[in-house]
Amino acid sequence: MSDETKPASGDSSGLLNGLLTGGAEKPQRVNEAARSLDPSAVKDLLSLGVCERCILRLITVATFDSDLATVSSSTLRGWLGSGEEEAASPEMSICIVCLGVLQFVFSDDKQTLVKMKSDCGSGHAAWITDLVKQQGHEFDSFCLEVSLPSTISENERAVLLYLKGKYSNEAWLQSEKVSVKDALKVLVLDPLRASLSLQGAKSDSSSFHIRLTYSKASDDAQGLSETTHERKKRKTDEENGSSCISENPFEKVYEPCILSVHCNQMPIFFSGRYFKYSRNVSQSRWIIDDERMGEASVEEIIGGSILPACLGDSYKFHAAGREDIDVRMLGSGRPFLIEVQNSRKCPSQQSLTEIEEKINNSEKKLVGVKDLKFIGSECWAMMREGEAEKQKQYAALVWISRPLEEEDCNSISSMIELKILQKTPIRVLHRRSPLERERTIHWMKLEKIKGNTHYFLLHLCTQAGTYIKEFVHGDLGRTTPSMGSILGCRAEIIQLDVTDVKMGDS
Numbered sequence: 001m002s003d004e005t006k007p008a009s010g011d012s013s014g015l016l017n018g019l020l021t022g023g024a025e026k027p028q029r030v031n032e033a034a035r036s037l038d039p040s041a042v043k044d045l046l047s048l049g050v051c052e053r054c055i056l057r058l059i060t061v062a063t064f065d066s067d068l069a070t071v072s073s074s075t076l077r078g079w080l081g082s083g084e085e086e087a088a089s090p091e092m093s094i095c096i097v098c099l100g101v102l103q104f105v106f107s108d109d110k111q112t113l114v115k116m117k118s119d120c121g122s123g124h125a126a127w128i129t130d131l132v133k134q135q136g137h138e139f140d141s142f143c144l145e146v147s148l149p150s151t152i153s154e155n156e157r158a159v160l161l162y163l164k165g166k167y168s169n170e171a172w173l174q175s176e177k178v179s180v181k182d183a184l185k186v187l188v189l190d191p192l193r194a195s196l197s198l199q200g201a202k203s204d205s206s207s208f209h210i211r212l213t214y215s216k217a218s219d220d221a222q223g224l225s226e227t228t229h230e231r232k233k234r235k236t237d238e239e240n241g242s243s244c245i246s247e248n249p250f251e252k253v254y255e256p257c258i259l260s261v262h263c264n265q266m267p268i269f270f271s272g273r274y275f276k277y278s279r280n281v282s283q284s285r286w287i288i289d290d291e292r293m294g295e296a297s298v299e300e301i302i303g304g305s306i307l308p309a310c311l312g313d314s315y316k317f318h319a320a321g322r323e324d325i326d327v328r329m330l331g332s333g334r335p336f337l338i339e340v341q342n343s344r345k346c347p348s349q350q351s352l353t354e355i356e357e358k359i360n361n362s363e364k365k366l367v368g369v370k371d372l373k374f375i376g377s378e379c380w381a382m383m384r385e386g387e388a389e390k391q392k393q394y395a396a397l398v399w400i401s402r403p404l405e406e407e408d409c410n411s412i413s414s415m416i417e418l419k420i421l422q423k424t425p426i427r428v429l430h431r432r433s434p435l436e437r438e439r440t441i442h443w444m445k446l447e448k449i450k451g452n453t454h455y456f457l458l459h460l461c462t463q464a465g466t467y468i469k470e471f472v473h474g475d476l477g478r479t480t481p482s483m484g485s486i487l488g489c490r491a492e493i494i495q496l497d498v499t500d501v502k503m504g505d506s
Helices: 013-019 028-036 039-048 052-059 073-080 083-087 121-134 150-166 180-195 219-224 228-239 298-310 349-360 379-389 406-413 468-473 483-487
Strands: 105-107 113-115 143-147 208-215 258-265 268-276 314-319 328-341 367-375 391-400 418-423 436-448 455-463 491-502
Touching: 039 052, 039 150, 052 150, 052 180, 105 258, 121 180, 121 208, 121 258, 143 180, 150 180, 268 298, 298 314, 298 328, 298 349, 298 367, 328 367, 349 367, 391 468, 391 483, 406 436, 406 483, 418 468, 455 468, 468 483, 468 491, 483 491
Parallel strands: 143 208, 328 491
Antiparallel strands: 105 113, 208 258, 268 328, 268 367, 314 328, 391 455, 391 491, 418 436, 436 455
């Protein structure tokens, strides 16, 4: 640009003409943004190594958007008469503030330098889209998350302090600044929607998250990238006792950030009821000293069947209470939830029915399932509410030290809403707090076993959290009253089955 056409210091008319190159009119707000730029501040920031998008973020009073972001470095430098200086350095310099984030320059997870050919967000969006598609997720909307190294905000604060020292009275310093994170979203969000064929999709409340994580290159890598010429110049300056720090207090950036893209689907839930037919199957995976306890677990049988259908990373098993490994779960089954982490697809109800049939028809028949279905996340709160109110029904095979009499059956059956006190059982004291709890036995019924008067079946309905085994034998007096104390003899439980779990109003 010649001296005749270069605007005088403080005149923004030349910059405005540069923004409107080719006669293509920008929106009125872009014109206003151009008028608000301080040429001296623009020149200072360019000389410090700040990219054009960070300059527009920091010194314009207009809101940063995709239109404003199209202003190029060459436009700014050309207006300032610094085009020759830029031409002498064909390699793009990494911005000292955003570390290349808003320049779409970064290193991928293989430490390969990536520089988008497109100066807008479409090229960057296409690169992200390729990685998202490789991860195989099914989704109809997304939420974009961005994580940046703290160095970026620290550098921005330092640049703003520098500007306040030179331009303390300028109005543009008082305007609210758009963060690097928000500016990046402005640049790539719409192109990313288009690239993923999700135009019009909301991106703030989706359960599918695309996370862009930028991390700073190591200081060693920064040092290795310093050119021989730059090292010699720095050494000469040091020997002469001079330094460029007085002119430019900011270190040059030699390596851009490292960018990784991670996709994550919020957990999805499946509910149902399970049956446990074996007395050698635990509810959850049980390992002690690297040795499995029991033949299998309910958690692994059900969760291990659902997870592959969801193409998820992992799962969690939740149940409305639990039974001991030697206790069967019969009757209507126990309610459960399977929480699948980062699922890539949601199986259809037909697929869930097939999974249910596969479990129920397995050769060993250790576990059964019914009512398996996909359910929303609100089911977790519903299960917790119901669990507090639930009642359980049991059938216990009991032995007593004296013959059972008819009067015993009538006496036990007449006991309604029996209150008992239970201290934490001895068998679980190693993992439970030593507390005393009041529990309610809602009703009981004795069923004689033909041919043996020392054995009977005890059917009972209790409040959630009642220790049935301890209620039968008394746990050395830690449960009162107990079946043994009521009958006035020694009582032992031989086998126990859960026959029903009632949740709330069910």
